[in-house]
Amino acid sequence: MPDSFSDYSFSLARKARALETRAKLIQSIRNFFIHNGFLEVETPLRLPSPAPEEHIEAIRSEDWFLQTSPELCMKRLLAAGYRRIFQISPCFRAAERGDRHLPEFTMLEWYVAGFDYQKLMGQCEALVGSVAQSLGVTKISRLNNSIDLSPPWERITVEDAFTLYAPVSVEDAMARDTFEEILVDYIEPQLGMNRPTLMYDYPAKLAALAKLKDQNPSVCERFELYIGGLEIANGFSELTDETEQRRRFEYALKKRAEKNLSRYIMPEPFLLSLETLPPAAGIALGIDRLAMVITGAEKIDEVVAFTPEIL
């Protein structure tokens, strides 16, 4: 009789090449940051509360939560005077599982004091370009497209992307509350198909922890990197205004309470630190997603040894 279990050795052995590439990718990222004068930091994986965001679900760990991103602690370090920091750490998000999602994944975050999102886009371009070069894979193929990872990349505003690819304008999509559906169905599949695409200037309502644009406060200084239709990174000029950040967190907490989602608490030490947070920009980049791009994997399962299903 067949037993109910397998040790999945075959599936693990089959991933050897992808796991080697993944390891080299991480080493090469580390080299880039060390070479550029960044300090590698480690912040706690367990926190009293994640940043209050409406659409990110944290996993409980006793009375606390596992981090959904190291953002708050890293910004507290910036506020304390660390000017260039990076971290590669596991992040946890409840109920996120799909071809591009794992509930436990690996995030690269880096922050630079004195940068804005435009400068950070350039640095992101330089990082991926340099990593691709050191791995010898400047041209990759994804969904039958040949994509050249070397700079310069395509840059497009969210507004222009909607005009170009979607049946409705970004204003209409926001008004009808269909931004995500339109984004996923019409826009993402067009992004980063020949070269990586940096899409920027998101509607102010989707700012999260990003600063609004001085000349046009209806958008925020936030960008996303797409390669081959895959969302790779999210970065922004950091909001340094405590009152505004508190207002956004309060709104998110209220929305969460209305929807009966788990209760997060106001991260007071973080809010306090905003007083000394210098102008800065920061970005979160999914290591697993970048490994998918580099190895040509269609599913995130192919670039990690273990998925939750085989544990």
Add this chain to the structure above:
Amino acid sequence: MYTASDLRKGLRLKIDGEPYVIMEFNFVKPGKGQALYRTKLKNMINGNQFERTFRSVDTFEQADLREKKMQYLYKEGDKFCFMDNETYEQVYLTEDQVDDAVNFMTDNIEVEILLFEDKPIGISLPNFVELFVTEAEPWAKGDTAAGSTKPVKVQTGYTVQVPTFVTEGEKIRIDTRTGEYLTRVKG
């Protein structure tokens, strides 16, 4: 009642009084945005398929379906015949209703027949089946690289990727949910 986070491939729902099965499922979520649950649904009675995207606030009724253990007997024309070993009652399913399960069905295998209002409409297999390899390229000695594979054919006619050391006549275990090779079976 199900919520959107319960959705997965193979789940059965009741929509407008009819049973639907999720044929394809993917979780998509722009990093900072709403989670979206994209599905391709198939009406389990008439086979009609359509795509639909749900949000995490959506809820779903469970389909009132029953499963019954039966034995696969034979195929006649485009009908597959199954028998309840206790009552000797026989039921028939079409090729469409059997679908991918045909890849793993050997004569006399025990399966679950799915009934909607006592009408047979589908089949589910054990998670693992063991099948003989009927066609395989011989093993090139020395090819021992971890992870290298070759295609072989099993007794049902299904083709599967296996490690290069698997030879004709051997029995292998296959996960019917993914269609993937798991291991060789000795004896």
